[in-house]
Amino acid sequence: MSIEKQKNYKIAVIGNPGSWSTEKLADELYERTSFRLVVDPAQLAFDMQGRTLVAGNTDLAELDGLAIKKIGPVYSPDMYNRLEILRFFCSLGKPVFSRPEMVMMAVNRLSCTVNLQIGNIPMPPTVITESRDEAVRAVRKFGKAVFKPLFSSKARGMLLVEDNANCGSAIANFQASGNTAMYIQKMVQIPGRDLGISFLGGKYIGTYARRKGNSWNTCTSNGGKYEPCEPDAETINLASKAQDLFNLDFTCVDVVETEDGPMVFEVSAFGGFRGLYHACGLNAAGMYAEYIINQLESRQ
The missing domain is CATH 3.40.50.20 (Rossmann fold)
Incomplete structure (x- = not known):
């Protein structure tokens, strides 16, 4: 019709x-x-x-x-x-x-993180540094860390680094590949999935989950699968507070469920249609x- x-x-x-x-x-x-x-x-x-x-x-x-x-x-x-x-x-x-200046706040991972931290939004422990020595210290403190490019989506360019003999060389290679400023986030324990909590005009419209496959991350390009999800009120409220900081017309907040409660990975500059469509039947x-x-x- x-x-x-x-x-x-x-x-x-x-x-x-x-x-x-x-x-x-x-x-x-x-x-x-x-x-x-x-x-x-x-x-x-x-x-x-x-x-x-x-x-x-x-x-x-x-x-x-x-x-x-x-x-x-x-x-x-x-x-x-x-x-x-x-x-x-x-x-x-x-x-x-959404307005370009609002998109600018979210499209860079560091800018997005700074805005979330100013807003006191809980996130996994994170270190940003240009120093390889500090990067090594961060990995030793975290035990296992994800190194993320400042500009990337769908886990492109991300690197999982563990505290072992290869740690220093892995960090050097990551920085040499164009990542002068290194964004280092603790690898937190998750229940095999993360959530995409979506908002339109600041109002909650639905959530999809990404269930990981054989990769360490949940990205669908690496075998992750979309599935429906209904988060609890606490999780939706956290995501709502996060997206309020950016005033985007349509966005998706990436949330991870941890033993210490829900935490935010990022607020998407553009949001995604596909997860809502395949998991929830939402157009x-x-x-x-x-x-x-x-x-x-x-x-x-």
């Missing part, structure tokens, strides 16, 4: 052309507005003198709004450049979901499209 067209809004999706989540959101917006456009953020062009922001033949200032689903195929410092360009779009009075992309249109309607 087709969805009745709601408004003739022109809303472009900033994301990775061809990727499931980007295309899904573009499809859901099209079903409601009859307009569909996916913009590769690498194709943005900002003309300061002309005060224009274009992508190909499209003047984005002529659109009603933008929805940021992804800002590139890989996480990197280039994201900041693209987000700064999109911040100009906001200065024109055009709505962007989060459709819900987000409805939310965006309602927000535009409220501005009228």
Whole structure:
């Protein structure tokens, strides 16, 4: 059954052309507005003198709004450049979901962690340092630690380091591979899963779990599986407090259940549709499209 067209809004999706989540959101917006456009953020062009922001033949200032689903195929410092360009779009009075400055706070693992710590959100013990000696001390203190790149998703580039004879060389290789500042987090005991607790407009909409396979992490690209989950009120409340610090329109809070209670790994800059869809049967992309249109309607 087709969805009745709601408004003739022109809303472009900033994301990775061809990727499931980007295309899904573009499809859901099209079903409601009859307009569909996916913009590769690498194709943005900002003309300061002309005060224009274009992508190909499209003047984005002529659109009603933008929805940021992804800002590139890989996480990197280039994201900041693209987000700064999109911040100009906001200065024109055009709505962007989520606002670029809010995304900036979450897209870098260190920035996200600092914001969570300022907000007194419990997290696994973590050390950030450029010193290899301090990194070795951290591993010795933790016994087993996960080294995480500051820009990464889906466990890409993460390294599990144990307190053994190979510890120093593993750390040196990790730092030499482009990780000047090393983000070192204690490997905490978990019940074989972590949780993706999702929010739309600051309101809780559902949770999926990632059950790990044969890897040390729960990432689906490493054999993890999505499954439905209903966390207790304490866990949902913690995730809600964490996402409140970032004011993102759609996000997912990664939470781990530990012997010391729930702890937060991170707040996602973009959130994920796939886990909610496969585990819970929730069409989060459709819900987000409805939310965006309602927000535009409220501005009228």
